[in-house]
Amino acid sequence: MAAIGAQPAAPGLLGFGELKLHLPATRLQWLALVMSLGLGGIGAELAWHHPLSGPLALAAWGAAALLAALFWIKTPVLLFAPLPLIGLAPWSGWISFEEMDLLVTACGCGGYLAYALQLNARDRAPAWRHALVYSPAVVVLILGMAAMALLSMLRGFADAGGFRFGWFHGYHEAMNSVRNAKALFLVLALLPLWTAAAAARPRGFSRGLLLGLVLALAAGSAAALWERLAYTGLLDFSTDYRTTGLFWEMHVGGAALDGFLVLTLPFALLALLRTRSPWRFAAGLGVALLAAYACLTTFSRGVYLALPLALVPMVLLADAQRRRAAGSGPESSHIDSTLGAVDEPLPRLAKLGALAMAGAFALAAALVFGGGGYRGLLALFFVMVILLTMPASLWLPGFGQRLTAVLMGGLLALLLGALSWALSMAVPKAAYVLNVVALLCCAALRWKDQPGQARPLYVLMVTTSWFWLLSTMVIVADYWGGTAGRWTALAAGLTLGGLWAAMLLQPRLWPLQGAASAGKAGWRKRALLVAGLLLVMSIVAALGGGAYLRDRVATWKEDGQTRLSHWREGLRLLHGPQQWLLGKGAGRFVSSNLYEGPPDSQIGDYRLRTDETEAFLALTGGKHVLGYGEQFRLSQRIATPAPGPISITLVSRTATGAALSLQVCEKNLIYMESCTDLEAHLQPYRAEGAAADAPSGWQTHQLKLGAVGAMGGDWWAPRFVTFSMALASNGARVDIARIALQDSQGRPLLVNGDFNREMAHWFFSSDRYHMPWHMKNAALHVLFEQGLLGLALMGSAFVLVLVRLSFGRGRDHPLAPAIVAALIGFATVGAFDSLLDVPRVGLIFFTLLLLGLGLRALPGEGVARVA
Template structure:
């Protein structure tokens, strides 16, 4: 085992170093930060359980870097894996020192002040669960190993279908790198699994509380980002404009439900600090987070998320009522909330209800979304049928089409469903330039696809744009500079380029972009900007080069305008038309990627996790109800949205799933002493 952990630590560190040194913006800084992070995790492994969920929303700079298949969050995960696995190796090599540290950290999980202890109820009063805990854990380990093998096979099938291994950091959704992008979350969690299991055995209380604290911190970051986005764009109380919050999830540049899945996983944990607050100040902070998180949930206008939150609320209410009844019947002396806190909780419940009624009552967007549910469901059924139609033979049904192959296969094989645009890097004798390809159907209102690059804000005055264009047919390009968070532009300076085409000669253009009305005075917040270039037609393909954007002060705003560094700094986004990128179901995306085998293994793991958590809930485990509510909310939301094709959210899902599978049903009562026992290190570090 020591050799395996050492090899995995070296592999994780090498991959992380390769990513950091290849970063388009900060290679040296990230390499140094990675080294520090590895050392910190090696010294205190429990830290990563708090840090990873907390930084998950922040560690994604794809709109600035142009990377889609790899992002900064991968560095955090790989660095944590390298540091934690190195710690396990050191514990095996020098066990005495680490055993003494473990003895100080050992102890049961639970908060006697709140729940009366995990095992405060007599075992005879608890219903027996199917299979013993040890048997369930062994079964979960086997299922995880099989799922990892299925995922590896799916990656291989996907890359072969895409033309071979990845060759570029900037590959997109139809390229081989997308196969690894979709599958990497499971492998990142598996790299951290030895450390996770060790922490759950030896430091159950601190590890689970770190996970809860990190999750709450990540939720707070997303809630504040959603508040800022609403203030900066449609307005805090504007619930009529068709604007759906995306927060910090750049993955939603082609639609999807990254925010929905993240909120479904994290919202249940917002209840815990409200119930555990011991002072009015801490309760007020927790209540404010609950209000902001509810606002972010409502302004996503996601009906699937609303379903998931309803499931989570039902789980938490039932768990709270059951625990209260069981604790009372067992005479465990369960702590009663102070009267001020009981009243404050009732006030908070009223505020949350009023918040829901406010969003539903004074705006038309939510009512229109709810009213169109039946029509949209019919369209979603059609979309699902088209996705299932990709499984053409027995091999596809059993093993799937391959990881990350849905966008390419769906766009190529379903008539009328092709992507609205593509990017092509072209290397010729005179240098490298970019090709923009539009859709074959001429329906601008159906979908909009644009090439993007972040530009500094604030945006004001006029701009001078230069570019070279080559096309065989006449082409119309629309260039703009906009206040834009991700999908929705608030105020733009825009102009049109008409290229007559023909001759295969480059034509140079210079034009001015003049902004119209700016942002309303009530919404003058720091808003990022995008330079945008989109192809309207009639040409289906144009080549562009030598892009330059000069502001009123004479400053160059665009980087890599000649594409000599590939697509570094360039991004893209779609609007209104997202069918080619997502099948809109967690279950169908797993079926299409990994077939019946992969889907069955995932469902087995989820069932085992739910069974384990139900047993812990009966024993009044402090965090089991929140983990159970999070997983069930995500599975309910996943009926109508994709989850696993968004790596950061998929990582959190797999992390919660593994915690639910391997969290100890009983606290660690003692740690073996190294004296007189050669097996003490093995007993301590066995995973």
Template sequence: MPGLAARPLALLAGAACMLALRHYPLGHGWPGLLFAALLPAYFLLLCWRPACWLFCVPALLPVLDLAPWTGWFFLEEIDVLLLLTVACGYWRLGGPAHPAAARLSPAARASLLLCSLAWLAALLRGVLPLAPLDLNAWDNYLSPYNSLRLGKAWAWSMLLLPLLLRDASASALRRYALPGMLAGLAMVSLFALWERTVFPGLSNLSSDYRITAPFSAMHTGGAALDGYLALSLPFAALWLARASSRWQALLAMLLLALALHAAFTTFSRGLYAALAAAMLLGFWQTLRTAPGAARRVPSQSPRRGVLLRLLLAGLGTVLLVYMFSLAGYRGLLAAVVVLAASFVLAARPLPWRLAPASVLCALCLQGLLAAWWPEPSGQQTAGWLKGPYFLFLLAAMLLVGALWPGSAGGKAGKGSARLGLAMMAWTMLACNLAWIGWHWAGPPALPPAGLVVLLAMLMLCNGRLRPPLWRLDRASLSIVGAAGILLLLAIPVSASYYATERFATTAFDMQGRLRHWRQALAMQPSDWGDRLFGMGSGSFPATYYWHNPQREVPASIAYADEEGNRYVRLASPGYSAGYGELLRLLQRLPAQPATRYTLALDVRRTGPMPVLLVRLCQRQLLYAQGCVNVPLRLRPPPPGNPPEGWQHYEVPFDSAWLGAGAWLLRPPVQLELAASGTATSSVLEVDNLSLRAPGGEELIANGSFTQANNYWFFSSDHHHLPWHIKSMALHLLIETGWCGALSLLALLVLAGHRLLRQTARGDAGALACAAALLGFLVVGLFDSLLDVPRIALLCYLMLLCALLQPVPPPHVESAPP
């Protein structure tokens, strides 16, 4: 980019960054202070290593989300970070010329131009005619300026494109972008693990609690977390496949376990389908590009090997499900350990001549230990000290010691003796597997345990096959480790009460989704302009509010001015509302347990007897728990006072258990306000909200609403249809028209074609990118993912990286002789 254009844009981005920080609500909680410290550190990092934005943007994009604290969701923290990125990057672009790291093909440039024109048309149709910049312009999905909120994702991707062309060489993507994706995935997965631990409980799989992790955009539902996990999980598998050391492989497996835990505990059927599609793509491409596949003479041997491996994997999965259904978590874990031990042992040169003696010694030792195991009379030994669990652990430690790398060195006889000891430990594992099943479920657990042991014995024959089905190398251990993690997580979750219930209601839910899609299409105007260019970006919430076929009036929150006084207006829904269908105004509070607080507020109401619900709850984003209701009852207006007059209330209450617990495991406490009424929408207006501790400390920030939505957020726990079309294809078709949908489809086809060509040449990174985009599209079949700007931006950046081509080396003319 010419310096005359780049540096003015850099100055403009820098000025916009400073203006945003001038108005940004940095107070009220530690996240704002952390963000204030992050920005100068990021600026210094960009000055030192300009290409580090390739790491920081994908790492921070999913987690730099402070809307629940600040109340800002039109201009977000990631926007400020991107303004700083553009300012620094464009300033460097305007300096001395540097060779480009990548380029775009003419077809890619044409597709990007068409997408940009369609985006501009949808943006203008959504925002025009310009509405007054009132209090609700930047804090309400019903505002015409919601078009800017959704449109900024494509704008950021186009602004970052020159920086990608400058910095995003293949080596830079491996060095910066891949670790950035992994870092973001690790933080999201840890956040999900924390949320599961603090709220429903880590092992509580029967609750209908669904995690949101750090994605505040899910306060009105949606699938932001699902879309992000679909985009990022394949890169954890890529890291595992590329691990160059034992410790890298272990870290990659740990990350994969955390990420798969987050994915399975979303209970999202769309995400499950996305992961299955990504794995099928990976499996298919791996078979196509296996070493020597192109030059191998066709024969039955490779095909037979693949079929036998698949048969073993299928049998193992079925038996593990059978074992879990009777012996629970402990039986499942023990069965996985036995099969894993067989996998490792089967690749060793086992001394079969020692097998009878090893089995006999193991059975004798097992019998003696089981008979002599101390069990206090009249009481049961607790935990892992119970006989079957302790002896299983002892046998596993004995097996690890016998097979530990370096322990089998020395003379051949010594190596055979250690392998004989390993066979003895394996026999004890098999015996204790049956004992664990008996201990947990009695005689019914013996058949699945016996079948698992039988399969494990068949696996031990691998070394006698020519060629063997597997060998002990890093690739096979990584595949088996990943498969074990997948099964250990998938089997308990899929068998849980809530997952079973969700799968059972799939057909019913699909009917509801189809009905919503038909209604969304019916709300689209029929003129040619709306068909070609769409109703406008971000226009669906307002369209649903005013034109939904059921004539429902969804709940709403707005801010108003009256004679210099500013307050919040809560409108109850205009239909029979149940739990989760209200719109709740939220603010996070540093509440203390067993403390007497006093809530004070002014209320004015209109309509048929609306009710103001006020409570303090343990809440992350959706699904409150452990609530303490504030005993507030609105009085009828006194005689002679107009019905629309303000009334003042002061209500003392006790916080009870709220705010208790260790710092890291303490559930966040939020104040909730919601308007509820009859089938007709009613309005409650609230002002001068205060929550004081016994010492007089004020807990609520911006309780007089003079700063409008600063520090206030909102949530709709279960009723999500007024805000989302629930289909990415329909979202594009309705909001951007046929032009937007077809231009993005062309971009996807170009990127997919290039990725598959690179995958056919053995590029594992291209395979991970293709699997990520495929999974994202599968999730998008049932949710409109592009209405979450940060998720849309990550998808667009991945598409751009897929379209990048290496710059050919400069042509050097040979000197004349």
């Protein structure tokens, strides 16, 4: 155990100043030391070979390992929090290895070393306190999954023509099998460490996992927000642009961001439902709203379907947990019962009122946005916020007094509304000022509430001010949208006004009744409802203000037929019983589809070759329709060029005529903006006197790219600048020995333009032609790579986790509802995309899957109440 002090070192201790570390004393500690050294050696080797800077990568890796050693119980925070931001492949050119591998090895090296030397150790916890326990049958299942993944990787090597190590292999070479299979093995490398952490400090480990995934969601959603700000604008829902964030794995399409969001969002929502701290609640609500925006701008129908299918079971499971925690039966005997009383369920009429309110707002939002735009929608939002904060004292006066308040308030508000409309017609912008004044009046009256006192005059004033606020919302829509805005907003206002009158007259319809929703006790519930309003507004704005989402929703049937055809074509690539049983091998779908699939699946490719003197790049074009967006591009991110022409020096050769497209664009990953390009028509070259069938020789071309303007975007939303080259000729091949770019000030823009450092800094993409790169279904992806046997093992583990955490031994673990929701969401999105060919998404998935096989609730674990 670590100790602070200057006492003499006891036997079995190492002394480093004031820090004392135990030497390994048990077999498990010696094994942990071996694991630490092994992962340390692998991580240091990978870091030293990082294409951007070996020394910097090694220093960062060492810092991460040190943090993992100091906080080994909470290594999930260190591992998952930066995960969506650390994909540097567009800069480095690495895809077989990546920064995720460095982070995993650093966490493993530091964590196992801390465990072996008993840094921050505690007394060994009794078996009943172990939160992560695997039965023998589950251990056999996990070993079976690992064996199938290993066999799949070996079969992938064989299908690629044998194993050959390379730092910069692409999708067709042997190292792609490592890339596709490594996620499971990376999780297995950390699983013993996490098992020890869950035994030593189970709550600390669970909270670390929750915090890590919530921070990851925040980081990934922030990246999505930056991308929208930089490339489309925050509220542009019409541009044909789907958010990719910093998930480089979407360079050939796919649903990496979609899978990441559905795997992490349930944890943020679960934390939001359970926190009682206003500051933590505010932070969690901000993360949830940011993630909702990211989900919306994926324009993914799979995500839109996955969220309700996943989050409804999560809320039900969390609610069942808190009821068992507060109960007195045998089911709650091992759960902390100090959580307070469980809220009574809403009465039937209150549920009806809640549904009516939700439906009325959704309808009103659609009507108001259609005519009054974003300004009318914002005015409607504040109308609903004031409605949700209505004080309970309004229902204390008698029915007759409340009826009088409704009738008199409506008449007074009608008079104020008429005067306000006249003023808005006479004075420019007065509509907005009047709306703010009415809002401030409502807020001031809410502040003057006296709980528990029946004040009929107060009810009249509140009702009048709210009806007036409702009328100013109509005026704002009328001022902005004219006649259309006036009548649609008026219909919405009458609907909401009638609903509020009914609820004021019939208290049982009001959904926020009861002690749990009154005063300060109900702030969380009202805040969640306000967040729901924002979400509905976002959906209405996306559907009403953007044609792109409407078009995608309208084409679901055609896209479904395309996927069915693609799945049939993919399964035809499996030949014979052995491939159906064991699979074709990890990472082999792209190559199999290229060589054995239909002609329109023959995509472009690149290979690094060498002749007698130097390395060169062999770039080929696809045989499908090569539109502007369908070309296979080889790219490099460059510094922002100075405005003006760009000079290009190209040394190339080709056996047949070929059109080489060269571009400088503002581009994150697969959508190009502000491009300056040229198309160079290359012809074969043979020296004088050479035979007609002699190979083409090298030619040097001096090219001028048109003048580029100011690029790079704003400082608060920068745009990446990318140079790309692609073949616009079907099936053509061009060999490139050297390429160099200079901007108008003579600055060189390209690195490794002679390919002597292999493919360092070069990255490839297929902007809009995605089908040949993916199986487009997670289950069929596993079937193709691991066969029916691998699919059966993984499917069994998946179902077992859902059963354990919903009805079995792990159902009362605090994270069980979120894990179930994450896996359901993953399966839903995975029905339309591969997902497991994205290592970072695979890492999160296998973490939740393997932890779900062993998590169990502890005596006294307890769960916080769900609002």
